[in-house]
Amino acid sequence: METNFIETFAGDPWETEICTLSHAFAKREPLNYAVDGLFPLPCLGLVYGHPGTLKSLILADTAMHIAGGLQWLGKAVKKIPVLWVDLDNGKRRTHERFEALARGINLTEEASFYYTSMLPYNAGNSKDTDLLIKRMLSLGIKFLIIDNLGLISPGADENSDAMIAVMSNLRRVAEETGAAVVVVHHQRKSQSARAGETLRGHSSIESAVDLCLLVERDPDSNTINIKSTKSRDVEVYPFAAEFNYDHKEGTNELYRAWFDVVQVEDVSSDRAAELKIMDVVSERPLGNQKIIIEDANRALRVGKNRLRLILGSLVKKGKLKVREGARGAKLYVIE
Structure with missing residues (x-):
């Protein structure tokens, strides 16, 4: 039965193209760019x-x-x-x-x-x-x-x-x-x-x-x-x-x-949002989420929902710490 399987699928490209984790872990050349950070090859x-x-x-x-x-x-x-x-x-x-x-x-x-x-x-x-x-x-x-x-x-x-x-x-x-x-x-x-x-x-x-x-x-x-x-x-x-x-x-x-x-002012990228949130928390330590998001949103073209996600990401990365305030409010600080 096994022989028939091999004979039936002789020349099948799946046989040579299927990879395993050994391929994923194999050493690869560093990614090259035609223009740094823009057009990788290929x-x-x-x-x-x-x-x-x-x-x-x-x-x-x-x-x-x-x-x-x-x-x-x-x-x-x-x-x-x-x-x-x-x-x-x-x-x-x-x-x-x-x-x-x-x-x-x-x-x-x-x-x-x-x-x-x-x-x-x-x-x-x-x-x-x-x-x-x-x-x-x-x-x-x-x-x-x-x-x-x-x-x-x-x-x-x-x-x-x-x-x-x-x-x-x-x-x-x-x-x-x-x-x-x-x-x-x-x-x-x-x-x-x-x-x-x-x-x-x-x-x-x-x-x-x-x-x-x-x-x-x-x-x-x-x-x-x-x-x-x-x-x-x-x-x-x-x-x-x-x-x-x-x-x-x-x-x-x-x-x-x-x-x-x-030179252009960056007011829309995730990096710009992260930097602005960090600035707001530095100027207003122990501010709650509403204060931080509203302050950052005035200076950016990002949107409040995206700012909330980025604020949470900064906490996960350890760049911001959360302390509990009155009535369970989350207060943010740089430590």
Whole structure:
């Protein structure tokens, strides 16, 4: 009977792919990042926002810095080959932008930066995906950017489960090449209580990715704000950048373009909430939960329910102690 089982399932991938805890405990190389704390290798990420938020430009600037091994907005990068797949801006604009961004950081032609423009790619098609993987492996690509998701899923309703196959193939690209795969996408017009729910399309899109970065920009401003709406790895704190550029003399064409880091006050991350709660308790020792939450909430954009959870977490971590007050009230103190 046992022999028949083996013969029946000869060549079954489950036989070689099932792991045990010996695999989990095996020594692994430390996790590497294309950009420190943002894009682990491998990963599948999305950068999204409304039209005009400069999301493609800021990501192109990221890619240039990675290809050159140059620090990006104060963040360390790993120098690795980059491939940009453009299906949105067209060849002339793509050439112009990359020329200007490269000139902005003095990146030369020798950099391992590759790009295509308007070369069709259907991420829902396994053959197309196999060809992309083959080309990436031949060039050693470890950072892939695709602009944009809607244009690599032709015929698929992005609000349906047809996107599952598209996202699955993109994940396969990341896993088989060891690359960070980052896709540009768009934001819904309607607002939602949770920022991640403004990501346009079927829920399988957000579910499939490791990192979502939302890019926001006020009208007529060259400053953009970036925040994470999903991260499976380390927490990503909000950051900002200012777009700068020069034109070619006598034209409206870009000559040089670059982004400068802008200091931003963090009022929405768990870290910001923890720091604020600790400040409140330090200033008002033996305060009760209501006092602490209300004081912290005035300075943050976190929400009282989340602040209560973070307050409890600080107690569990031993950063705060609880003493019993009148009528069983919980009073908080730093010891």
